[in-house]
Amino acid sequence: MSTENEQKPPSLEALNKQLDAVRKLKPDSAPATKIPGDAARAAIDFASATAVGIVLGYGFDVWQHTSPWGLLMGLFIGFAAGLKLMFQEIARQNRSDEAKTKTDNQTH
Amino acid sequence: MTAANHSPLEQFAVSPILQLPKLFGIDASITNSSLFMLLSVVIVGLFFGYAMRKRAAIPSRMQSLAEMIYQFVDEIVKDNVGHDGHKYFSIIFTLFLFILFVNLLGLVPYAFSPTSHIIVTFGLAAFIFTGITIIAFIKKGPVGFFKHFIPEGLPIAIVPLIFLIELISFLSRPFSLAIRLAANMVAGHTLIKVIAGFVFPLGLLMGALPLAFIVLLNGLEVFVCILQAYVFTLLSSIYLSEALSDHH
Numbered sequence: 346m347s348t349e350n351e352q353k354p355p356s357l358e359a360l361n362k363q364l365d366a367v368r369k370l371k372p373d374s375a376p377a378t379k380i381p382g383d384a385a386r387a388a389i390d391f392a393s394a395t396a397v398g399i400v401l402g403y404g405f406d407v408w409q410h411t412s413p414w415g416l417l418m419g420l421f422i423g424f425a426a427g428l429k430l431m432f433q434e435i436a437r438q439n440r441s442d443e444a445k446t447k448t449d450n451q452t453h
Numbered sequence: 454m455t456a457a458n459h460s461p462l463e464q465f466a467v468s469p470i471l472q473l474p475k476l477f478g479i480d481a482s483i484t485n486s487s488l489f490m491l492l493s494v495v496i497v498g499l500f501f502g503y504a505m506r507k508r509a510a511i512p513s514r515m516q517s518l519a520e521m522i523y524q525f526v527d528e529i530v531k532d533n534v535g536h537d538g539h540k541y542f543s544i545i546f547t548l549f550l551f552i553l554f555v556n557l558l559g560l561v562p563y564a565f566s567p568t569s570h571i572i573v574t575f576g577l578a579a580f581i582f583t584g585i586t587i588i589a590f591i592k593k594g595p596v597g598f599f600k601h602f603i604p605e606g607l608p609i610a611i612v613p614l615i616f617l618i619e620l621i622s623f624l625s626r627p628f629s630l631a632i633r634l635a636a637n638m639v640a641g642h643t644l645i646k647v648i649a650g651f652v653f654p655l656g657l658l659m660g661a662l663p664l665a666f667i668v669l670l671n672g673l674e675v676f677v678c679i680l681q682a683y684v685f686t687l688l689s690s691i692y693l694s695e696a697l698s699d700h701h
Contacts, residue, residue: 382677382680382681382684385633386633386684386688389629389632389633389636390625390629392629392632393625393629393632394621394622394625394629396625396628397621397624397625397628398621398625401621401624422614422617422618422621423621423625425618426618426619426621426622426625427622427625429618429622430622
């Protein structure tokens with residue numbers, strides 16, 4: 346009768362407690378992996394937004410004969426749009442990185 | 454040994470394979486570019502048809518591979534577009550498979566990579582962009598669509614400027630999608646060609662170094678091909694989710 350208790354496998358709660366104890370010892374397990382394409386996405390967004398701004402500015406120039414102010418305005422607005430896109434992309438990647446490391450470190 | 458001066462950019466030349474008569478003024482002949490695009494479509498169809506032919510509940514290896522690819526794209530759509538996004542799954546899945554297989558086929562020696570041409574990638578990007586804009590127009594109405602560009606709680610003075618900035622960042626999307634894919638493909642293939650040009654002139658012993666480098670580069674290129682297909686698809690899903698979202 347007493348041998349039954351010794352041979353019972355450890356309960357799930359006991360196993361979970363052991364896992365939690367081990368997990369607490371390593372608080373920062375691997376952060377979310379970054380791939381080379383991540384930074385390139387932000388960079389290309391910036392460059393293409395600037396380019397689109399320049400093209401649209403120049404087109405407005407040709408249309409309204411306001412050279413060179415149309416081109417300049419387009420350059421500035423495209424630059425601003427590119428910066429905005431770049432910050433957006435980086436913020437989005439930071440958020441998803443945090444979400445990934447959080448789920449990796451989640452204890453039951 | 455004199456070698457003709459082959460430019461590493463020669464591999465990107467589009468040459469007709471089968472001359473067909475003009476269709477409505479457009480040259481409809483089959484070029485190496487269209488051949489590889491057709492080949493990619495055929496291979497995708499054959500692969501999925503063959504892999505899923507038994508539809509076993511416990512999948513074989515091939516079927517498991519096909520299901521993993523499906524699941525991969527399903528995760529992208531679910532995570533980004535949300536639960537209602539499933540009706541757009543077919544187009545996103547087709548887009549992903551097309552770009553993936555066209556990219557990978559271009560790595561075969563003597564093969565042509567259609568996505569290295571901006572016109573191909575811009576065609577895809579413009580298609581996605583136009584579709585998503587139409588969806589946004591229908592979903593939000595024309596007024597709501599332009600309201601989307603103006604965040605809430607702005608002082609009225611800078612609203613025109615912010616509107617212009619948002620408009621330009623919106624319009625830059627197809628270009629960034631197109632350029633990203635085309636530039637990655639061109640850069641990878643050109644680099645491989647340039648390094649490959651060093652192998653023979655260096656002889657048997659020293660030529661092993663660039664040869665090893667090319668082996669590694671090809672491995673990196675496979676990764677880049679898959680990655681670029683993933684990024685294109687991911688960004689398309691993100692833009693689609695922005696078009697479908699009701700807030701902001």
